Amino acid sequence: MTSADNAHARDAAAPATGFYGRRKGKPLRALQNQHLQEDLPRLQIDLATLSDQALPALFALPVAEVRLEIGFGGGEHLLAEAARHPGIGYIGAEAFVNGVAKATAGIVEAGLTNVRLYGDDVVPLLDRLPAGSLARIDLLYPDPWPKRRHWKRRFVRPDNIDRFARLLMPGGHFRFATDVEDYAAWTLRHLLADARFHWTARVADDWRQPWAGWPGTRYEAKARREGRIPGYYEFQRI
Known part of the structure; x- marks a missing residue:
């Protein structure tokens, strides 16, 4: 077995989870806690009731397609996108x-009707969503797990790529942003080797420049202040 085969085997043997680390930080402010108690229940997706129905039925008003953001952090990008594309x-x-x-507070304050949330490890959600039901999946600045012994924790790995391929409709897109060069190379290696995906970049500026309408994130701003240059990578489901 080659070293590449060994690496792939280690990736494939990774546990079926997408989240490692803390689940809670500083104590919530009173208003944030109120939103969690009063508003999250109607926004939260319940896996027990999620069926093979068309995903647009999850939303109060008709929508043309459904997109997923994995690990939205403070929700800056998620809410900006939802406000920019109400349909x-x-x-x-x-x-x-x-x-x-x-994010819950932001959704309520902005009066958004086209956002649903899932506040847990995303892998069970990915496994319950109907095949071919997503037009786009965004994975923005995930934890790079820089130590070699932790690479199996990186979210971009063969089992999750299989999940993306199952969920994306033909012509759908997987978008990935990182300020870590090694993680960018890792992701390119995995996606370029997968015949189900096509890297959309034609010239270097295609991955050096943010996507149209990009609002930025707090993490990205911090990375730029510290001299780390983000990259923006997009892959189309064939």
Whole structure:
């Protein structure tokens, strides 16, 4: 077995989970906690009732397609996208309670009707969503797990790529952003080797420049201040 085969085997043997680390940070403010108690129940996706129905039925008003953001952090990008595209449904998945609280408050304050949330490890959600039901999946600045012994924890790995391929409709897109060069190379290696995906870049500026309408994130701003240059990678489901 070659070293590449060994690496692939280690990736494939990774446990079926997408989240490692803390689930809660600083104590929630009173208003954030109120939003969690009063508003999250109607926004939260319940796996027990999620069926093979068309995903647009999850939203109060008709939507043309559904997109998923994995690990939305404080929700800056998720809410900006939902506000910019009211005719598209957005599902945001985030296991960190503080991020869920902030996003819930933002959804309510902005009066958004096209966002649903999933506040837990995203893998069970990915396994319950209907095949071919998503037009786009965004994975923005995931934890790079830089130590070699932790690479199996990286979210971009063969089992999750299989999940993306199952969920994306033909012509759908997987978008990935990172400020870690090694993680960018890792992701390119995995996606370029997968015949189900096509990297859309034609010239270097295609991955050096943010996508149209990109609002940025707090993490991205911090990375730029510290001299780390983000990259924006997009792959189309064939």
